[in-house]
Amino acid sequence: xxxxxxxxxxxxxxxxxxxxxxxxxxxxTVDDALExxxxxxxxxxxxxxxxxxxxxxxxxxxxRLSAGDELAVIPPVAGG
Amino acid sequence: MRSAIVSxxxxxxxxxxxxxxxxxxxSILFVGTVRNINDGRxxxxxxxxxxxxxxxxxxxxxxxEATERFRTxxxxxxxxxxxxxxxxxxxxxxxxxxxxxxxxxxxxxxxxELKRRVPIWKREEYVDGTREWVGTxxxxxxxxxxx
Numbered sequence: 001x002x003x004x005x006x007x008x009x010x011x012x013x014x015x016x017x018x019x020x021x022x023x024x025x026x027x028x029t030v031d032d033a034l035e036x037x038x039x040x041x042x043x044x045x046x047x048x049x050x051x052x053x054x055x056x057x058x059x060x061x062x063x064r065l066s067a068g069d070e071l072a073v074i075p076p077v078a079g080g
Numbered sequence: 081m082r083s084a085i086v087s088x089x090x091x092x093x094x095x096x097x098x099x100x101x102x103x104x105x106x107s108i109l110f111v112g113t114v115r116n117i118n119d120g121r122x123x124x125x126x127x128x129x130x131x132x133x134x135x136x137x138x139x140x141x142x143x144x145e146a147t148e149r150f151r152t153x154x155x156x157x158x159x160x161x162x163x164x165x166x167x168x169x170x171x172x173x174x175x176x177x178x179x180x181x182x183x184x185x186x187x188x189x190x191x192x193e194l195k196r197r198v199p200i201w202k203r204e205e206y207v208d209g210t211r212e213w214v215g216t217x218x219x220x221x222x223x224x225x226x227x
Contacts, residue, residue, distance in 0.1 A: 079200030
């Protein structure tokens with residue numbers, strides 16, 4: 001299955017990309033997606049357990065993904 | 081009740097007007113502005129970025145929670161994105177309520193939850209021309225020690 005992955009701020013800078021598609025096996029979790037990101041250049045700069053959101057809602061890294069999901073990897077937020 | 085994430089200058093007085101009403105005895109206006117020093121470094125400006133659809137959703141959820149929890153519909157919040165100079169307002173929270181205690185509490189609740197949950201990031205610009213995402217330097221230091 002294919003999911004869309006979004007990176008922001010320092011994480012986008014680390015991997016040099018803001019959006020990419022990941023191919024994952026059916027039943028894959030957010031952790032599986034993060035593992036794939038860590039194999040990319042700069043991916044080693046992602047923290048062990050970053051904040052993530054699936055389809056605009058905060059999620060756990062052991063959450064299962066579905067085809068077409070939008071996974072966002074969210075650096076420490078700093079609004080205000 | 082209204083919230084928005086915008087790319088234009090904020091107008092605190094307009095937001096205050098928007099929440100005021102004859103049944104409200106207290107109005108609280110919180111204005112967050114860009115300051116010149118952070119962690120001992122001279123800041124010259126800040127770029128704000130967001131995961132816009134989620135930030136809009138999360139901010140709307142916080143305002144809805146505050147409306148329910150503090151029992152007033154008269155809450156308006158705007159957060160600005162893009163490049164901001166020193167003194168520019170990055171966030172404005174206007175709350176009006178019949179009584180002051182709840183108005184203060186609602187205003188405080190909204191800014192604290194915003195800082196905790198809304199996916200917005202800021203990249204500070206310093207006098208020496210360098211730029212850095214706020215909140216990540218510590219993490220990067222830890223990681224670089226590990227390498």
